[in-house]
Structure formats: C-alpha cells, structure tokens
Amino acid sequence: MRKQIRPAILMIVVMTVLTGLAYPLAMTGIAQALFPAQANGSLIEKDGRVIGSALIGQNFASEKYFHPRPSAITGTDPNDPTKTVATPYDASNSGASNLAPTSQALIDRVKGDAAKLKAENPNQPIPVDLVTSSASGIDPDITPAGALFQVPRVARARGLTEDQLRTLVLRNIQTRFAGVLGEPRVNVLALNLALDALAAGK
C-alpha cells in the first residue's frame, strides 16, 4: 500500500502542470487569438476610454438615463474597515441580498423603492424586476416592461417624446435565443448609449 504514496505525489504534480498551467494558458492563447474582444471582457470604448462592459451592469442614477435593477453588493467601508456599506454595481465584487421571502428587511426595501417608482410614473403597475435585486448585483439587463415603465421619466428629463423613447426601447429588446431559451431583455448600457445618440441627433 505504501507503494501508492509516490505516484500520489507525482500525479498531483503532473496534473497541476497539465490541467492547471498548460490547459488554462493554452486556452488563454487560443481565446486571445480567436475572440480577442470577448476574451478581454467585451469592453466598450467611447472616445478612446473604456466606459464599461457590454455584459456587466452599471449604476445609472441620473433622471436622464434608464436605471438598472437594485444591486445588493456590499463592500468594506473605506472610512471604517469594521463596517460594510452598500456598493451597488461594484464589478470588482458580486453578490445578492440573500433575503428570505418572509424577511421584514426585504419587504421594507421593496416598499421604499416602489414608492419612489410610483412617484415617477403613477399610471402603470411597477414591473417586479425594478424592485428586486439581482443574483449577481451586476445584472446588465432589465425586462422590456421595466424599460417601458421608465419612458415617461426619461422623456421629461430629455425633452423627447414618449413615442420616440418607446420606439427606442422596442428596438433594443433582445429576444429569446432561437425563440425558446431565456427571457426577453433590454441591456441598460446599450439602451443608454442609444439614448445619448438619439438625443444628440434630435
């Protein structure tokens, strides 16, 4: 039985070289050659500066932009390392609220967010994705309903008509893959870039 000790140690070394160095480094080389944009994080540049990633959600707070979903990412308080503070859409981290459906804290948070949304558009029911925090905290998407709900506010802030914005939202809907997989969605950053372009050209 003791004869198995030597192969055990050597096998870990060999497997580390093979699957832990050769494999990921070769994959990195091939990926960088074949799909450089994706392999480097699908970054979006504007005027030579990186403004974000097509896949990673960002926080938009201004009235002039469509807003993403609530993000529950927390980080260490820079002023007091013993405390944590909300750091929504911090993409050097990720995470969710992990609140139970029977949590008082969840219901209080949703109540507060719903009241704010109600104030900006009192005429429509609030789509559920706009008041629920995502699993990653950096969800890049909102539902088509969530985008359409924000049209009146953005139209007011931009001085555009609601019809113009509704058309913009509908053009930016990504449908299900092959009509079957996933859910229809609107990428918030892409929509806001299209919005800026529309506003610049009006």
Add this chain to the structure above:
Amino acid sequence: MTGNGWVQLIVYCAIVTLLTRPLGGYMARVFNGERTPLSPLLRPLERAIYRVCGVDERAEQHWVVYAAAMLFFSLAGFVSLYALQRLQGYLPFNPAGQGAVEPSLAFNTSISFITNTNWQSYTPETTMSYLVQMAGLTVHNFVSAATGIALAVALVRGFARRQASTIGNFWVDLTRCTLYILLPVSVVVGLFFVWQGMPQNLNAYTEATTLEGAKQVIAQGPVASQEVIKIFGTNGGGFFNANSAHPYENPNALTNFVQMILIFAIGAGLTNMFGRMVKDERQGWAIYAAMGVLFLGGAITALLAESEPNPHFAAFGVDGVAGPAQAGGNMEGKEVRFGIADSALFATVTTDTSCGAVNSMHDSFMPLGGFVPLVDIELGEVIFGGVGSGLYGMLAFAIVAMFVAGLMVGRTPEYLGKKLESKEIRMTILALLSLPLSILGWTALATVVPEGLAGIANTGPHGFSEILYAYSSSTGNNGSAFAGINANTLFYNTTLAGAMLIGRFIFVIPLLAVAGSLASKKLLPPSAGTFPTHSPLFVGLLVAVVAILGGLTYFPAVSLGPIVEQAAMTAGTLYPAPSP
C-alpha cells in the same frame, strides 16, 4: 408557469436523453482500456504520465489498495492546494495583489475542492490570485471529478466481474478520465464559452469610467477555462462570488442551457456505461428512469413555486404576473436574462447533482422553491448525481431496494446475478447512514451554539433552513448555499470541512468494500424467482426507497425549515433581521 417554461423543460430532457447512449458508449471504451477516436493524439501523453509517475498500467488493484491510492492522492492534493493559498502572495499571476489566505479559510477551501464539493466560504474576486484559480482550483475541478468517476467505475466493475480479486487501477482510471473525457470537452466547450462572452485573460482588473462619470472596476481573469470544468465535473465553485449568475460566468441563455446539459451529461452517460459493463443496457435505462422521475418531480415543483410573485408585493403596486414584457414571479436574487424558468430549472439540476453552481440565489427562493434544492441534496444527489458519486449513490439505493424486495418474498436478495449477503448490506447501510448522521448532527450542534447562530442572515424558520442547507450541501459535496449565511468563521470553516470529509470518504469507502466483495462472487444465472431489475416495477421500488429513506430521515428537519416558512408566508408573518 408559462408555456415557454414547459417547452424549455421538454427540450432539456430530450437533449440529455439523446446524449446518454453515445456518452455511455464512449465512457465504457475509455474505462475498458479500449481504443478511442482520440487515442492517436492522447495515448502518447497517457503513457508519458504513467512513466513519470511510476505507474504500471497493467497492474490491477485490490479494493483496499484502490481506496488507499485514492486517499493518498486526495491528501497530496489537499497539501498542495493549502500551500498554494497560503503562499499566493509570493507567487506569480497575481495582478490584484491578493495576500495569504487565512488558515481556517484555506483549510476549508482545500477540503472543499478535493472532495468535489466546492463550497466557497470566500469571495473569489477579493481573495484568490489567478494562480490559485488555475493551478489550484481548476486542477481539483478536474481531478476530484475524475476521482469520483473512477470510484463509480470501480463499483460497476464489482458487479460486472466474476470471481475476481481486483477492481481496476486507480491511477489508470484517474488519468484516462481526465485525458479522454474531461479535457477534450473542456477545450471545445471552453472556447465556445469565450465566443459567447466569457473572458479568458490574465489582465489586471479593468477600470472603466461610466457615462455618468463614475469609476467602475471590473474583475477579469481566466474565467472560461475554469467555468467549463466547474460545470462538466459537477464541481460548482465559481470564478466569481455570484457564480453562474455573474454575467461573465454565464453571459446568456444559450451558455446557461449548455451549462445545464453539461451538469447532467456525465451522470446520465454513466447509467448507460453501467448497463454496457454489466452486459445489459436495460439495467442502465432502469436506473436512468428512476433518476428521471425524481428529477421531474423536483423541477416542476420548483418551477411552479418560483412562478409566484412574493404575496406581500402586490400591496405596493408591484406587478409580478408573467406576460410578454416580463417573466414576473419571484425575481429577488434572479437575473433578467434567465427569468423564472431557467433559474428554477438550474437550481434543480445543480442540486440533483453534486454541482452546486448557482445562477440564482436559493436563499431568496420561495419556501417551497428552496425546499426542492434542499431535499434534492438530502436524497443523496442520486438524480444523475455528482460525476461518479451519483451512480455509486444510486447503486447503493438499488442494493437496499433489492434487500427490501428480498425481505418481502423471503429470498436471499440478488442484483445483476450477484448475491447480496450480510457484508454488502451492512456496508451499504453504513454508507447511507453516514449522510444523515452528518447533516442532522452538525445542524443540531450549530443551532445550539452561539458560533452557529451568529452566522445566519435571516431569522425564523429561514435561519434554520440556512444552517440545515449548509450542512446538507457540504455533506452532499454539493457546494451551493443559502448564501446569506456567513460561513467564513472558525466554527463553520471547520465543521463544514468535517461534513465534507464524511460525505466524500466515509460514504465511499464502504462502497468500495462492497465492490471488492461483489467482484469476488460467482454470477448466478437468472431463474424464475429472480426479480427483474430492468422492469418498471423495479424503477418504482427504487424511487420509493430513495423517497422514503430521504423522506423519513429528513422530514422532521425540513418541516422546521421550508414547510413552516411556507405556512408563515401564507399567514403573512414577517421576520426581523438578526440583531448584530
């Protein structure tokens, strides 16, 4: 539940079923040592590995030697992974400048990855260097999976062989599994994942300036190469904290669907490999059918539960009804691109197996939605199951099922022509009892000591569910969590590691003894009194044994968690946040 949800479920089942036979045939060739289409490419590498490691590939092992080789290998892996984490500050591929991982966390993580659990008490983005992710965690994603598959193959050989004293060679099974099964799929699907948007780089984290002028630091890394084996080897340890919910780990619905297929692929294929090795594919399909029935029960329950919006939200004017412009339902802790159907299905798939990757947060599921992953794990992850562990777990249940059938008719039970005698039954029961002993024992401890209660993120029955889920997940080598629980403490890091060790080694060593014992037996020809184990009756019996053993063992605990919470939610009860 929407019509589209049903369509996705059906398409998923169809594809997994279609893959079962070709994969089973290929794996049978690999483990019988036959030539495969990849042999011209890989055989020289395989021989070189044996030469370097001093392995004689023709030398077969007695089950005790096989078990010892597996244990030594796991120990060597533990030491190397622990050392890598502690020393990462001095090693290359560390652009974020991560320092040494704290000892109890490094201990927990090492146990977690050598046992194929991939429980993560750490936040990867802020803890692990690229070197640890590649040369530590990715390596164990390969070899812990290969170890599990090797163990299953050894047990199957126990049934297939007659009057033999050996059950194979651990080093050969490990090497062939890694080279011929895990690596080729990882290369091909990994590149597909990059094409679909997964990063694969060694860059420092990117700093972006948003349209509103704010700074956003975006974590990067060699994601795709780790992601694919995390899924295919049912490991589940994410490159990022949010796991397969992170847009870089799972960019769209297509990658999500491919991930779900990869999670089930080996488990399903192994049922067919089993049938081929015992020279009757119908035996494999019977096991497959029992797994399929249990899968559908869980998946449909989770899909229905999660399609309901939180009942408290309607009062605030929130619309959670599914329609063409939104998926509706319980969207807390879920991603828009997956919605309800893909999230609930993924949760079921990842806990039917020992994968534990998540694309939505189980902690925020509806009580009955969260009940499904919890119970799936507690049934022993035998529904296609962890790579290898699913098959050997289900075969353990099959032995019990035949024992029960034997008691009913008063005959010595037999399965696949092998008499099941006192030794096999005792060893099987020992394995099957180790799981509830660990899950319920550790949970009971954690609910009465302050160190245990300090970790919960929700009070009331849900807080109990968080603890129960943690020990179920670690014992089942699953690795998913009701993730609100703060497990990065000395108490949880240590006790969860204990649970992982029991779930992996105390469970499988008795089964290797069963394999050794069965291999030495004669093959009995079937007679008129033989209970046919490819019949629907056997499938029903097997499903009942799994459900009753799980149901009776865990029902009291589960009723204190999700079942009470469901009643509380219906009654409108809310629970305050835990006091700090």
